[in-house]
Structure formats: C-alpha cells, structure tokens
Amino acid sequence: MIKTTLIGLAVAGSIAGCATVAADTDYGRVALQMMKADFMTKGPANAERVFQQDEIEQVCSDASQTVAPAVSARLEAAQLASVVYPADGKYFGDWKAGEAIAQNGRGLQSSDAVGAVNGGNCYACHQMTKEEISFGNIGPSLYNYGKLRGQSEPIVKYTWGKLYNAQAYRACSNMPRFGHNGILTQAQLKDVMALLLDPASPVNQ
Numbered sequence: 001m002i003k004t005t006l007i008g009l010a011v012a013g014s015i016a017g018c019a020t021v022a023a024d025t026d027y028g029r030v031a032l033q034m035m036k037a038d039f040m041t042k043g044p045a046n047a048e049r050v051f052q053q054d055e056i057e058q059v060c061s062d063a064s065q066t067v068a069p070a071v072s073a074r075l076e077a078a079q080l081a082s083v084v085y086p087a088d089g090k091y092f093g094d095w096k097a098g099e100a101i102a103q104n105g106r107g108l109q110s111s112d113a114v115g116a117v118n119g120g121n122c123y124a125c126h127q128m129t130k131e132e133i134s135f136g137n138i139g140p141s142l143y144n145y146g147k148l149r150g151q152s153e154p155i156v157k158y159t160w161g162k163l164y165n166a167q168a169y170r171a172c173s174n175m176p177r178f179g180h181n182g183i184l185t186q187a188q189l190k191d192v193m194a195l196l197l198d199p200a201s202p203v204n205q
C-alpha cells in the first residue's frame with residue numbers, strides 16, 4: 001500500500017515538474033544555476049573550476065553542435081602554442097617514479113590536502129604494463145608505446161605536448177591537461193615520459 005502511494009506521488013511530482021518548465025527553457029543555464037547553488041568548495045576541490053570554462057571547454061561542452069574541423073584546428077594550435085617544454089632540454093626522469101604517478105589516482109579531490117602532490121591516474125584510462133591488469137579503456141593501450149614509436153625528437157616532443165595539454169592534439173580530448181592545469185609538475189611529467197619511452201620501463205617489455 002505504502003509503495004503504491006509513493007509511486008503515485010512520484011508520478012504526480014514529475015508531471016507537475018514537467019508542467020512548470022517552459023518549452024524554450026535554457027537547460028544549460030538552469031543546470032548551472034543549480035550547480036552554483038549546491039556545489040561548494042572543499043579542500044583543493046574548487047567549485048569555481050566547474051563553472052569557469054575557457055574557450056576550448058565551452059566549445060567542447062556545447063552538445064548542440066559538432067565542432068567544425070577548422071574550429072578544432074584553431075583551438076588545437078592555440079593550446080599547442082602554450083605548451084611549456086623543459087627549459088633544460090631533458091625530457092626523461094625515472095620510470096619507477098613514473099609508474100607510481102600512473103598508479104596514483106589521488107589529487108584535487110575534496111578529501112585531499114590543499115597543496116598535496118597529485119597523481120596522474122593513467123591506468124584509469126590506459127593499459128600500460130603487462131603486470132597491471134586493472135586498467136580502464138577510455139584511452140588507447142599504451143603498452144609498448146616506446147618500443148613501437150622510438151625516441152625521435154618528434155615523438156618525444158609530441159608525447160610531452162600530449163601529456164602537458166592533450167587538447168593541443170585533439171581539441172575535445174577526454175584526457176586531463178596535466179601540465180596546463182598544474183596537475184603534474186615538470187619533474188613528474190619527466191618521470192611519466194620515462195615510463196612511456198625508456199627501453200627499461202615495464203611499458204616496453
């Protein structure tokens with residue numbers, strides 16, 4: 001009996017809800033208002049980062065249209081121009097430290113300390129080594145990345161640029177912009193570079 005009443009109320013509620021929303025409602029604006037009212041900053045999880053979008057984020061969040069190739073190309077070029085390459089010309093750190101960064105999914109969450117060292121969480125989206133069998137597949141497998149591509153200058157610079165700002169190479173990439181957004185430091189990026197490209201790294205076995 002109680003169940004029926006609750007379902008009845010839910011249906012009545014949703015019908016009433018529909019009736020009050022005008023056909024031309026700007027749902028994006030309504031959703032933003034709700035988020036602004038309800039999302040709060042806690043620790044390093046800054047609510048502002050959800051609301052403040054740069055141009056490329058605005059374009060890629062607009063579900064009403066696909067991004068035209070000329071627009072993607074312009075946005076990618078602007079992102080690429082802002083990539084900061086290592087001033088000392090050294091691109092490789094320690095693959096062991098890189099593996100720890102790839103495994104570490106902590107950082108910038110409400111339960112993290114402000115100023116704590118962030119991880120890269122690469123395994124959440126990529127296969128990387130044979131040993132680690134728990135990985136996501138939003139991104140392509142990076143197993144044997146260095147073995148397959150080598151260490152030519154274009155590959156090294158592309159890989160750095162991709163890690164620094166994935167949107168420099170794919171405007172609406174789902175990969176975090178690790179350098180651009182200050183998620184990983186330059187030293188951490190070098191360690192991840194070694195994980196990907198060092199012939200001794202488990203990625204390349």
Ligand code: HEC
Nearest residue numbers: 120121122124125138139140162166170173174175176192
């Ligand atoms: C939230 C998911 C996500 C995370 C986390 C992520 N990536 Fe990616 N990555 C992707 C996706 C999706 C692609 C393919 C599409 C694209 O090019 O952006 C990609 C592409 C790449 C590429 C280019 C591959 C190629 O074939 O050229 C590299 C290199 C890479 N990721 C490395 C990393 C590393 C290293 C980390 C951790 C520091 C990482 N990614 C974290 C989603 C992710």
